[in-house]
Amino acid sequence: MADAEVPRRQSLIFLLLYALAWAGGAIAYVPFLTIWLPGRMTQLAGTADVQALGYVTFFGAIAASVGGIGFGWLSDRTGNRRGWILAGLVLTIALLLVVPLAHDIWSLVAMIVAWQLTLNMMLGPLSAWAGDLVPDEQKGLLGGLLAFSPALGGWSGWLVTWPGLVTAEQRLVVIALLVASAVLPVLLFGRPRAFPQLTAPPPARAASERRRPTGPAVRMWLARLLVQIAEAALFAYLYFWFRSIDPGMHDNEKARLFGMALTIAIPIALASGRWADRNDRPFLPLVAAAAVSSLGMVGMALATGLDAAKASYLVFGIASTVFLSLHSGQTLRILPRSDRRGRDLGIFNLTNTVPSLIMPWLTISLVPGFGFDALFLLLAGLSAVAVLLLATMPRQR
Template identity: 60%
Template sequence: MTDQPRQALRFLWLYALAAAGGAVAYVPFLTILLPVRMSELSGAEDVEPLAYAAFAGAIAASLANIAFGGLSDRTGSRRGWILGGLALSSILLVSVRTTDDIAALIALIVLWQLALNMMLAPLAAWAGDLVPDAQKGFLGGLLAFAPAAGALAGAVVTWPGLADADGRLVLVVAMAAAMVLPVLLVGRPVPMPQLMVPVPASTRTDRPRSLVARMWMARLLVQLSEAALFAYLLYWFRSIDASVTDSDTARIFSLVLVAAVPFSLLAGRWSDRVDRPILPLAVTAAVASLGLVLMALAETREAAIGGYILFGLVASIFLALHSAQTLRVLPRPQTRGRDLGFFNLTNTTPSLIMPWLTLSLVPGFGFDALFTVLAALALLASLLLATARTRG
């Protein structure tokens, strides 16, 4: 491992900043600014149109991520797509305030998702082009900054008195651009031609197909739990203690994301040093299952918060490291962007599945039943990875 060429730390840190900028580009809008705008246009009847917008946006994001990942493969260049997607998505985002009815807003969201994924898909694939396997654990640790940055950006743009509704959209665009542009302009990555050697479809690789499938399924299973907690955390806290506020929930959520960063970096560096890329994923999925069990059993506010902190912390570590190690298992560099688009379905599909799973369990059996099912799914994810063959 020591004889392999290594990517410059300058590029790795700037890439992590860009990945965080990608999160800033959509997290504050989807979680805060879009619901506010939807309420302005539809009044109290905002839940249904917001659901339609989320559904249409998820479908557009899924398809666009595959398409633009594939297009960046074909052109052999990532930078231009990233820059173009940043510019177009920024223009469309600040145009949200010009919409004056629900249909126009949903149409604009679909276009924005297409442009956003013109940036995000090539950006994700670019790491596979330039970061060798010996540094992918560290890369995974760095990627933990992204969700934390998205959450913190939401707190910044909604700071009382800082900006009006129009100004908040401009702030999101400005922050995202300031974080993404440096790696494009001054990143100066070390070329890694060995990571770009085409592998014919008929060629057998040393990475079994079953490992790719296991990695895909394991992420989907853990993301189902993440999606559930993202959407229903406040409702669950209030079912245990009605005094819990949305501000309390936001602080806990942000604390978990920020705390995950140093732990992700430590776990990633360890996996690089001992060349055990899959083991931290199996362990964190198992501990996530334990956290969900504790949440299912919680009867007090303190127990609920403790269970969630355990789950949220290890799930965040899992997702960050998984994003980097996925680049290790994909077998063909010439289709890396497209293949990552298919992996991205594990991020978008849960938002389509979770409402139905929640409605089938919570009204009749309570949140403890939902968390028990999700704990079983996280445990299955751990078993899939713990029993995977990492060599052909």
């Protein structure tokens, strides 16, 4: 193909369908893990439900880590992203429908571990597929569109718990239908333009050299890990923090605030991503979002009243959502090898799972003796380190 015939931009329809498919992952795990699973744990374990949920979280995080790397690597080796995505989708839905058949804690843990593997059979190749098909000039837009994912995950949880709409027994069926409706369109109707330069094998010299992560890749990995630790801590302990500020704050108000942050982040992420594409400044919005996120946590540490606490949380929640969405798009820019893209993105996925193993120890060490203020200041410091890592990173062409 002559250079003049090589497309410069991916079709907007494919980008929209891809973003919907990516949101299918959040639709799968947010209501399942945050609503259905805790309730089922209480039924099976009674007063030991918190400890049992800890086992599920721990082993599930390990399974997600292994699955992301393993299935990403397999999609690299086979060159068939669609096939792995479809297989993962079918198995994820099948396990969602049979998991109620687990009637004791350890069979439920085993099913959740298997489900985490199948979910990452879908998500690992899906993330690498974007690297195969989205040029650098549109990676900011892609990151902005990915901001729909956490919002749709939250909205799906709201939908399946709507009083009188869906019975408790029907929730997993509805979740399965929503996941299929989100992921199948890009597999069935997506007609992406090919970008041979994005999938070309690396030069022979690069292929024969010892495979090491590049400096920019390491910086991007560390920056995301630091911000994700803060995000994971807030996700897990937001309820308790607001309760410490105002014991009378209703649960629905907490949920509404959380959903508001995710929703407001969408247009900001889209605008920031488009600005980054047009001005060829891919990392500047990441620096700004991490800095604002850090300031939001400082505000949370200093807040003494409910209004200040809610405003500071909104600043943090919006900025961290924008950061994580844009980061997902720009990560594809700095991966060193196209033939190991799925595997490398699986390694980046560790930044989503490792914080679940780190965050509880930070909280246990700080909150009982020093309060949430100390925790938030530490997390603000971690996000500030992420700012430095990205602000001093050399530009990638």
